[in-house]
Amino acid sequence: GDSVTQMEGPVTLSEEAFLTINCTYTATGYPSLFWYVQYPGEGLQLLLKATKADDKGSNKGFEATYRKETTSFHLEKGSVQVSDSAVYFCALTANTGGFKTIFGAGTRLFVKA
C-alpha cells in the first residue's frame, strides 16, 4: 500500500540555520504531495503542496520539490526562525475513487534563539 517516510526528530536548530526535513513516499499512480504544519496545541494547517512531478511548492520561505525519480518531497528553508518551531507532517493524497491521505510520522522542529 501507499506510505510516507520522513526523518525522525526532534530536529534542533539555531535561528537562521538551514533546514531540511527528508520525506520519501511509495505510491501506485500519481499522488499529490503535501507538507502540513502543527503548531503547539493547534490543529494542522497546509504549508505547501505539489500535484505533479517537478512541481515546487512554496510558502512562508519553505520549499519542496516533487521528485518522481527519487520518490521524494524534502522540505527546506534557508533561514529558520523561532516561530517555525512546530511538528511538520509530510503526506500524500491519492485519488482512488475518493481522496485518501497518508501521513508520515511527523518531525518535531525546535528552533533556539
Add this chain to the structure above:
Amino acid sequence: GAVVSQHPSRVICKSGTSVKIECRSLDFQATTMFWYRQFPKQSLMLMATSNEGSKATYEQGVEKDKFLINHASLTLSTLTVTSAHPEDSSFYICSATKSGGAGELFFGEGSRLTVL
C-alpha cells in the same frame, strides 16, 4: 478561504458519559470529512471517513458503535464518543476536502478529550 471549525476545543467528562464533537466547514461545502485521532507526539490516525447523507466508513480497528459519526449536512459532521473511558482520552481532529481541489485537507482546531 477554506475554514473548518471544531467545537469544543477542550472537554473533560466522567467515565461512562458520552461526548459530542462538532466539525463545521464555514465557507465551503464539504461532501467528505475525515476524523483523526492523535496520540501524544505521534502522527494522525484516520478513524473514519464521513460522507454527507450516508454512513461513515470506519478504518480497521475503530469501533463504530463506540465512535458514532453523523454527517447530516454539507457543512456539519459530528463525532460522538459513547460511554467514554480514560483510554479514549486523546486529541481528536476533523478535516475536510473541497471539491475540485487536489485533495488537500483543511483541518479543524482539534478537540482535546479528557475522560476522568
